[in-house]
Amino acid sequence: MLNTLKNRFEQGYKTTDYPKTDIQLVDRYRGRPEITQDAPDDIVKMCASECPQDAIDAEKKTIDLGRCVFCGGCERLSDGKFVTFTTDFGTGTSIREHLFTDGNLPALADHSKKHFKKLFGRSLQLRQVSAAGCNACEADLNVLATPFFDLGRFGINFVASPRHADGIVVTGPISRNMKTALLQTFEAIPDPKVVIAVGSCAISGGPFRGSPEITEGLDSLIPVDLYIPGCPSHPLTNLHALLNYFK
Amino acid sequence: MDTGFLKISNGCAIPRSDIPQLSFAEFRENALNIVKGGGKVVHYFGYKENGTVKLLAVLRTDELLIAGTDAPDSYPSFTNECEPFHLFEREIAEQFGIRPEGHPWLKMVRYHPNETGKPDVFDNDYSEDIPGRYDYYQVDGDEVHEVAVGPVHAGVIEPGHFRFNCIGERVFHLEIQLGYQHRGIENLLTNVDSKRLPIIVESIAGDTTVANATGMAQAVEALTQVETDTGSRIIRTIALELERIANHTGDLGALSGDVAFLPPANYFGRMRGDFLNMTLLLCGNRLGKGVVRPGGVRFTIDDEIRNELMRRINELEPQMKHVIDLLFSTPSVRSRFEGCGTVSKGDAEKLGLVGPAGRACGIQSDIRREFPTEYYQKFEIPEYYEPSGDVYARARVRADETMLSIKMIKTLLENRIETQAVDFGNFNLSPGSFVVTVNEAWRGELSHCILTGDNGEIARYKIKDPSFHNWNGLSMSLRDTGISDFPLNNKSFNLSYCGFDL
Numbered sequence A: 001m002l003n004t005l006k007n008r009f010e011q012g013y014k015t016t017d018y019p020k021t022d023i024q025l026v027d028r029y030r031g032r033p034e035i036t037q038d039a040p041d042d043i044v045k046m047c048a049s050e051c052p053q054d055a056i057d058a059e060k061k062t063i064d065l066g067r068c069v070f071c072g073g074c075e076r077l078s079d080g081k082f083v084t085f086t087t088d089f090g091t092g093t094s095i096r097e098h099l100f101t102d103g104n105l106p107a108l109a110d111h112s113k114k115h116f117k118k119l120f121g122r123s124l125q126l127r128q129v130s131a132a133g134c135n136a137c138e139a140d141l142n143v144l145a146t147p148f149f150d151l152g153r154f155g156i157n158f159v160a161s162p163r164h165a166d167g168i169v170v171t172g173p174i175s176r177n178m179k180t181a182l183l184q185t186f187e188a189i190p191d192p193k194v195v196i197a198v199g200s201c202a203i204s205g206g207p208f209r210g211s212p213e214i215t216e217g218l219d220s221l222i223p224v225d226l227y228i229p230g231c232p233s234h235p236l237t238n239l240h241a242l243l244n245y246f247k
Numbered sequence B: 001m002d003t004g005f006l007k008i009s010n011g012c013a014i015p016r017s018d019i020p021q022l023s024f025a026e027f028r029e030n031a032l033n034i035v036k037g038g039g040k041v042v043h044y045f046g047y048k049e050n051g052t053v054k055l056l057a058v059l060r061t062d063e064l065l066i067a068g069t070d071a072p073d074s075y076p077s078f079t080n081e082c083e084p085f086h087l088f089e090r091e092i093a094e095q096f097g098i099r100p101e102g103h104p105w106l107k108m109v110r111y112h113p114n115e116t117g118k119p120d121v122f123d124n125d126y127s128e129d130i131p132g133r134y135d136y137y138q139v140d141g142d143e144v145h146e147v148a149v150g151p152v153h154a155g156v157i158e159p160g161h162f163r164f165n166c167i168g169e170r171v172f173h174l175e176i177q178l179g180y181q182h183r184g185i186e187n188l189l190t191n192v193d194s195k196r197l198p199i200i201v202e203s204i205a206g207d208t209t210v211a212n213a214t215g216m217a218q219a220v221e222a223l224t225q226v227e228t229d230t231g232s233r234i235i236r237t238i239a240l241e242l243e244r245i246a247n248h249t250g251d252l253g254a255l256s257g258d259v260a261f262l263p264p265a266n267y268f269g270r271m272r273g274d275f276l277n278m279t280l281l282l283c284g285n286r287l288g289k290g291v292v293r294p295g296g297v298r299f300t301i302d303d304e305i306r307n308e309l310m311r312r313i314n315e316l317e318p319q320m321k322h323v324i325d326l327l328f329s330t331p332s333v334r335s336r337f338e339g340c341g342t343v344s345k346g347d348a349e350k351l352g353l354v355g356p357a358g359r360a361c362g363i364q365s366d367i368r369r370e371f372p373t374e375y376y377q378k379f380e381i382p383e384y385y386e387p388s389g390d391v392y393a394r395a396r397v398r399a400d401e402t403m404l405s406i407k408m409i410k411t412l413l414e415n416r417i418e419t420q421a422v423d424f425g426n427f428n429l430s431p432g433s434f435v436v437t438v439n440e441a442w443r444g445e446l447s448h449c450i451l452t453g454d455n456g457e458i459a460r461y462k463i464k465d466p467s468f469h470n471w472n473g474l475s476m477s478l479r480d481t482g483i484s485d486f487p488l489n490n491k492s493f494n495l496s497y498c499g500f501d502l
């Protein structure tokens, strides 16, 4: 018992005050990119051709955050002259097109559906389906339940059965072998239901785009309400998106 | 004794023409002799060459050995004589339609059609989207019942199907069917621009990002004749050890949670986050995506970051030690861990268990000591194991490794780390070559192989996650165990679905 108590004191109180106070992530973290619109063409073209995800549109000078894996390659290559990544982790959007960004993202809270806020603002129960990603997106959703983030204090929980859920959170590029199970889980959730795509895999196929074994975008199977980009999306990106969309 | 196999080195490329091509009979006999004599199967896989299928085996004794042969359409199964080949033979059957006759349990691995257009060995109809449609092993008798779980599980975890045959609470047998996470990675890697290689490899299994990226980078470096500098080797080693600690710590927390002792569950969970955040500090990604690139590392450790990492790890070391002590000194924890899910050393050897799961059954192999890469030559990794093969042993091994890894990182952070960050880019691989890399990922032996074609293209990319060896260990641990102890045993192994499914 004494040992248990000693450990309790050593560990202290660790839950974050976010969203009441801001959290500053470390410099190397790559959140929302800032894009210099008058960057020299050759640099933009070079970044577009070197981008491992082919996520850069050199003509429009935009990045598709649904495809980008935030590797930071373009930032290094352009030496910050074209792209610089900020530590702004609030990158979730409610519309796929918004992810094709020139560096600005619309405020998520302004684009959420009013009836969702009313229905789920106080209590949101989510069923997670992991569909062939790398399990990092799942890991960074899971940590929302640890003491630091403590998702439960916002009335949001991950539940064991789709029958108890208000919505589905999908990660991974939906392999051929997982498609049926995913669709059955979706159908088992009572209406009205919310669909959230987390990570570049679920949004666009991510690193696995081009493989005949996967689906390039959850929204080609079922309508998606909330897109949370990243590879994986940072737990704070997830938390920010959930709070702004539903609260 | 001449085995016909060629001795090769970890991470050194050889011309494909140097790989001994044996007659199938010779290949079979020698491979079986080596493994029966205590050798381990690192790889045994098929690949296509000029329209025909060839087989290649990489075996491990105290050295790495390789030989190849032409694949017959069918052959007498190795597994009947020598169990460690069992899953490799099934994989070859699935990928290339080559039948190991008399294999004791010839069933699909990941559920996909083979690449050769030969008749499917398992009689599956792949127009159906589901791998679970298969006659599971059945136990008959009064009061025997089955419990089917998955592919979608109750928690936020990966998909897989578990089929328990039980009498009452007692499990006779657990059959595990995976394949739901299959993304076709090995084939994808042969079809993409080299700029995509690191991104795909880092996403084989997110909890093993650094080890996979390292295995790939070592292979590419061997095939481009690039030497990495000391600084980048140190940084890779730090990142590998941070990955190990974060995963072990998370699992210790989960184990504690599963025996309903909540304080350590929460403390370990929080400390896991602290270690992930150290990786975040290093490279901007909690899982280590982006650290390792062919040629070195993409992120350097300057003195400011070095001192900050040191400050954090010094703070965490005593906390970790105390929480581990708390866990293992609590009688209710001990009574649940000890004797639960025991796998004997004999079974572990036949199944080919690797890594901490193997060390917990008395198999003391550790690639960091036996085939050191990166900066591991500089460390004395102790020869150590736990003999009891139960949940306690698996937890104890992980706890001890965590403390060792903390010490290693502290040593590496003592001095300035000088290196230049490398950029991403395209590279041309030496044509007609072969390379294999083995590393001790946190789950155990992780290996990547590349065979290049005449123009330096990747003709075959073979990946073996340690989970490929270890999933059957989990099945074995459940024999004669209460079904309610499944979560505890599952956590004690914590195997990768996506790393297995590829």
Ligand code: SF4
Pocket: A050, A051, A052, A053, A054, A055, A056, A063, A067, A068, A069, A070, A071, A072, A073, A074, A075
């Ligand atoms: S950060 Fe995104 S846009 Fe930039 S190179 Fe990487 S994947 Fe491409």
Ligand code: SF4
Pocket: A132, A133, A134, A135, A136, A137, A138, A171, A172, A173, A198, A199, A200, A201, A202, A206, A207, A230, A231, A232, A233, B203, B206
């Ligand atoms: S988006 Fe990235 S981190 Fe998430 S599952 Fe896919 S590969 Fe893994």
